[in-house]
Amino acid sequence: MNVWSKRLTALVLVLAVWEAGVKFSGAAAWLYPTPSGVVANIVGGLQGGEYLLALGSSFVRITAGFAIAAVAGLALGLLLAGSRTARELFGPVAIGVQALPSICWLPLAVLWFGLSERAILFVVVMGSLFSIALGVRDGITQLPPLLGRVGQTFGLTRWQQITRITLPGALPAILSGLKQGWSFGWRSLMAGELIYVTKGLGKSLLIGRELNDVNQVCAVMVLIVAFGVLVDRLAFGVIERRVLAKRGLAPA
Amino acid sequence: MNVALQTPPVALPKAELPKLSIAGVSKSFGDLAAVTDVSLDIRRGEFLALVGPSGCGKTTILQMLAGFEKPERGQILIDGRPVTGPGPDRLVLFQEPALLPWLNVADNVGFGLPAKPRELREETIHLLLRMVHLEKFAHLMPHQLSGGMKQRAALARALAVDPQVLLMDEPFAALDPQTREILHHELQSLWLGIHKTVVFVTHSVEEAVRLADRIAVMATQPGRIRRVIDVDLPHPRDFNSPEVAEIRAAIRDELREELQKIARKEGNDEYVF
Numbered sequence: 080m081n082v083w084s085k086r087l088t089a090l091v092l093v094l095a096v097w098e099a100g101v102k103f104s105g106a107a108a109w110l111y112p113t114p115s116g117v118v119a120n121i122v123g124g125l126q127g128g129e130y131l132l133a134l135g136s137s138f139v140r141i142t143a144g145f146a147i148a149a150v151a152g153l154a155l156g157l158l159l160a161g162s163r164t165a166r167e168l169f170g171p172v173a174i175g176v177q178a179l180p181s182i183c184w185l186p187l188a189v190l191w192f193g194l195s196e197r198a199i200l201f202v203v204v205m206g207s208l209f210s211i212a213l214g215v216r217d218g219i220t221q222l223p224p225l226l227g228r229v230g231q232t233f234g235l236t237r238w239q240q241i242t243r244i245t246l247p248g249a250l251p252a253i254l255s256g257l258k259q260g261w262s263f264g265w266r267s268l269m270a271g272e273l274i275y276v277t278k279g280l281g282k283s284l285l286i287g288r289e290l291n292d293v294n295q296v297c298a299v300m301v302l303i304v305a306f307g308v309l310v311d312r313l314a315f316g317v318i319e320r321r322v323l324a325k326r327g328l329a330p331a
Numbered sequence: 332m333n334v335a336l337q338t339p340p341v342a343l344p345k346a347e348l349p350k351l352s353i354a355g356v357s358k359s360f361g362d363l364a365a366v367t368d369v370s371l372d373i374r375r376g377e378f379l380a381l382v383g384p385s386g387c388g389k390t391t392i393l394q395m396l397a398g399f400e401k402p403e404r405g406q407i408l409i410d411g412r413p414v415t416g417p418g419p420d421r422l423v424l425f426q427e428p429a430l431l432p433w434l435n436v437a438d439n440v441g442f443g444l445p446a447k448p449r450e451l452r453e454e455t456i457h458l459l460l461r462m463v464h465l466e467k468f469a470h471l472m473p474h475q476l477s478g479g480m481k482q483r484a485a486l487a488r489a490l491a492v493d494p495q496v497l498l499m500d501e502p503f504a505a506l507d508p509q510t511r512e513i514l515h516h517e518l519q520s521l522w523l524g525i526h527k528t529v530v531f532v533t534h535s536v537e538e539a540v541r542l543a544d545r546i547a548v549m550a551t552q553p554g555r556i557r558r559v560i561d562v563d564l565p566h567p568r569d570f571n572s573p574e575v576a577e578i579r580a581a582i583r584d585e586l587r588e589e590l591q592k593i594a595r596k597e598g599n600d601e602y603v604f
């Protein structure tokens with residue numbers, strides 16, 4: 080039996096026990112979700128189009144926020160790696176801010192931008208920016224100095240040195256920074272979407288609570304995890320594996 | 332010593348200028364005098380080997396010739412002009428091949444070539460790959476090559492930009508004897524064909540005697556040049572000939588004295604042989 084069929088069997092078993100447990104113990108149906116209820120809710124929501132709409136608008140937000148964070152993070156990472164002064168001044172701050180749970184940006188976002196799209200975007204950007212910047216910085220500072228010397232002996236200009244040595248050399252670390260930034264950004268978005276009723280998966284989560292629909296709450300949680308894992312594995316995972324394999328490196 | 336007086340007069344015709352001049356150069360790292368007052372001219376088209384015990388400053392000299400390090404006193408000149416930094420006129424072949432792991436062999440070899448015109452670029456890469464016998468491996472990635480193949484690709488990459496000077500720091504030290512032999516052979520036939528100015532750092536007396544026109548034997552503590560030996564023998568050199576034996580013996584004598592000096596200084600005689 081391969082690992083996937085083992086996993087599947089285990090999952091089916093757990094779900095069956097769970098379903099039976101809720102059904103036959105007389106537990107309150109509005110407090111305890113059942114696998115069948117969750118699945119029915121997902122299928123219904125997808126067919127009715129609400130979940131697709133929610134997924135779509137969350138996707139637009141994460142894409143916009145992540146794009147801003149990627150550009151800004153790349154710039155900040157380059158600055159931190161390239162300038163000693165910047166590293167001394169902002170390095171500890173960047174690490175400190177990265178350790179801050181992104182939900183802590185929420186109050187500030189609301190104060191600055193009100194209950195708006197911009198507030199949500201702000202939380203997403205702050206949630207992912209610093210992981211990306213630190214990934215870029217680490218990728219560059221861990222580059223073997225010898226490669227820099229290769230560029231120098233071939234007479235590269237400063238700009239060529241960045242585009243032809245530094246960035247391609249740091250690419251694996253940059254990718255893993257982007258991947259981590261994306262997953263932090265996704266979590267931040269879900270937090271951000273809880274601040275007020277708007278489109279998005281976060282909203283569907285809120286509505287589930289207000290309707291006391293525990294199956295909907297769980298269904299949306301499943302969707303959030305599924306989408307997160309999908310992008311992480313399919314988009315970033317595939318690119319990362321390709322880049323690493325090309326260089327003869329094993330995935331971390 | 333007044334350095335300004337050592338700068339050759341600019342009026343001298345270019346062909347008679349030494350290609351590289353090390354003029355009264357000293358360099359220390361903190362309290363440690365790595366190189367002290369070294370002067371040596373390297374002629375145009377000459378193959379000069381730098382040998383000496385570990386720590387005598389061979390790499391330091393090469394780094395200064397390359398422009399990675401600046402001399403503390405004295406000057407490094409190329410064609411009579413001071414060296415201000417690294418550049419493709421003095422290409423460095425490092426001890427490690429230092430291929431770029433994200434480029435395949437062909438793109439590594441073409442690293443220093445302009446991107447356009449594409450046909451010319453590809454033709455040049457092809458010629459170079461053939462020269463170092465790697466045509467069949469053009470599309471492999473560096474991690475798929477053996478150590479010797481990597482070093483050959485690095486050599487081709489260096490030759491691609493047609494540098495006036497090649498600076499090599501023990502480029503074959505990490506290779507097995509057979510591969511090293513093959514690469515000596517290739518380097519020699521290449522050099523005989525194009526006559527670049529080469530400065531070649533090595534620990535191996537055999538390597539120096541096989542390849543070099545002149546051999547500078549260095550002394551240590553402080554690092555300086557002990558003796559420069561001419562190797563006026565035709566290539567390929569017959570290692571059983573009395574001339575080669577004589578030169579090898581001369582270098583070994585210099586090095587042995589040097590090692591005995593170190594042993595005496597360190598108060599142990601492990602080094603004496």
Ligand SMILES: Nc1ncnc2c1ncn2[C@@H]1O[C@H](COP(=O)(O)OP(=O)(O)OP(=O)(O)O)[C@@H](O)[C@H]1O
Nearest residue numbers: 360363364365383384385386387388389390391392
């Ligand atoms: N960057 C550095 N910082 C401090 N000391 C250094 C540095 N580079 C070299 N040295 C010192 O300078 C001396 C000469 O070093 P160098 O690397 O030039 O020797 P070498 O002749 O190339 O030795 P080897 O044959 O072992 O490579 C050594 O004592 C070394 O410890």
Ligand SMILES: [Mg+2]
Nearest residue numbers: 389390391500
């Ligand atoms: Mg050395």
